[in-house]
Amino acid sequence: MLRKFSNSRTLGDNIKLGTLTAFSAGMVNVVSLLLFLSFSSNVTGYYAILAAEIVKGNWYQTAIVFAWIFLFFFGGFVANFMVIHFNKQNKYFAHSLPVSLEILCMLAVGFYGDFFYQETLFETEILLALMLFAMGLQNGLTASISNFAVKTTHLTGTTTDLGVLFSMFTKEEFRSNPVLKGRAWLLGSIMLSYVAGAIVAGIAYFHIGFKLFYVISLFLVVVIGYDAYKIRLVRYHWNSSRKKYHRARTNDKHQRLVGAPAPDLEEERTAC
Amino acid sequence: MMKRLSAIYIGVFALTLMGFTWMIRSVTNPEQLIIGEWKETGWVYERLNKVGDEEKVNLQGNRHGNLVLHKAEIWSFLPKGRLQLQKSGGRDETIGWAIKGRGNILEIKYNNGHKEQYDLSQLVADRMVLNFELDTQVKGLAKLTFERL
Known part of the structure; x- marks a missing residue:
């Protein structure tokens, strides 16, 4: 999932990475909506909100929304920075570092929420900021290593691409094209996985509350651990x-x- | 070249951070602005499914088990998330409050665990406007207007 880069990735690699990260992004988005009454895995709406708050002259809200958008951007920046700067030393390390940072953010939110959260606005904004940064990291990493084929924190582009693909499938020449079919499988699995994650989180939240962030971290550990296991297996066979x-x-x-x-x-x- | 580029990047990020800090410090946090006594001066349904639904909405609103209609009350927002409701009959009730989202949602928590969320559409020194989404069947927004006492 994480070892291979750009064009050397197979469709299977992208589907595995896409479904696991989309599942966790769906969970994060729903849990942030239920806990903090704000979305945290997509920023498209925040651009519109930013404009609306500027028009209304709500400068506090403007600053907060601006900071959230910036943190999502900064997450993407940090993820790709790590990928392109550490790739030559160790590809797996470079690709797993942003996921490790994301896990740290999720654990921090879960731990703080579980033991210290007093429901103040400052706490809410900081926790949401951490989640937006984590989602920026995830989206930046998946987009970067898959040559922009996998984006899992929001579904606007996925839904558009699926619409385009399904219209293409009305013609036989496109229907039999294995690249397009593979793309449709990838996008479809990302979409379903995101929705499944959101539903699971929606149900689980009422039972475990902030502990849900530990479950999300576990999913991300699987993303890292799968490749660590694969590397060990390859090394074992090689040795x-x-x-x-x-x-x-x-x-x-x-x-x-x-x-x-x-x-x-x-x-x-x-x-x- | 690399040093210059790093300086530009660090400079841009630092300026962004400074701009954000300046903006946050120069305006009042809604959590502080809301503290005090507010008298409810208006309670209207702002949006309805169709013209003539007012009666239906009122009926459904009164029948709804979980819905608490706040009319002609004094709301005293106290520090540490406590809210004192002085009802028109003279009965008082202390419940919890929190501001969530980007400072645009007021959440009220009753002692039985029931929660209500209001859109804090306007909050200035002497006026507060809350919008409350009733439920999916009614699809109406109740607008509550307050003035500071």
Whole structure:
């Protein structure tokens, strides 16, 4: 999911990354709406709200909305900054660092909400800011490593693209195109996963409240852990096949040094 | 080149942060502005499904079990999220309040756990306007207007 970059990614890699991150984004968005009465995984609406607050002259709200939009932007900036600057040292590390930061944000929100939240406006705004930054990180990372194919925190573009794709499928030439079919599968799975995450969060919130953020973190740990497991598996296979190869070479050498050919050479020498 | 670029980036981010801090500090936080006594001066249904629905809405509003109609009350917003409602019959009730969202939603929590959310459409020194979405069947917005005492 996270190891491969840009065009080296398969459709399967993108679907796995897309569904898991979209599920967590759906959960984050619904839980923020239920807890803080504001969305946290999309900023399109906030641009309209920003304009409306400026027109009304509500400068406090203007500043807050501006800060939230900026934090979403900054999340995207930080994620891609990490990807492009640490990619050469270790691709997996560079790609998993933004997800790790996102997990930290989610854990911070969950922990603070669970033990200290007094429902003051300042706390609400800070917690929402952390969630918007985390969603910016997630969207920035998925877009960056998938060559802008996977965006999971909002569904405006996904819905538009699906509409376009389904209209294309009215023609046989596009219907049989495997790239377009793959794209439709990817977008469809992102959309369904986002909605599923939102429904699960909506139900779970009434039972576990702020603890839901630990569940979201767990999903993100799966995103990181899946690749760590894969890397270990690849390393294990690589090491075992290298060992096998070395063992075979050593046996071969040993046979050559002390094995069968020696008496023949002896015979040849005596014959001469 | 790299140093210059870093300076530009850091400068832009620092300016953004400073601008935000200046904006936040120069205006009053709605949580502080709301503290005090407010007298309810108006209670109207602002939006209806169709003309002539006023009667239906009033009937449904009165019948609705969870809906608490606040009319001609004095609302005293106290620090630490306490709200004292002085009803017209002279009965007092202390409940909880919190401002959520970007400072645009007033949440009122009754002692039985029931919550109401109002859109804080206007909050200035002497006037407060709340909009309350009744429910999905009625689809009307009740507008409550307050003046500071």
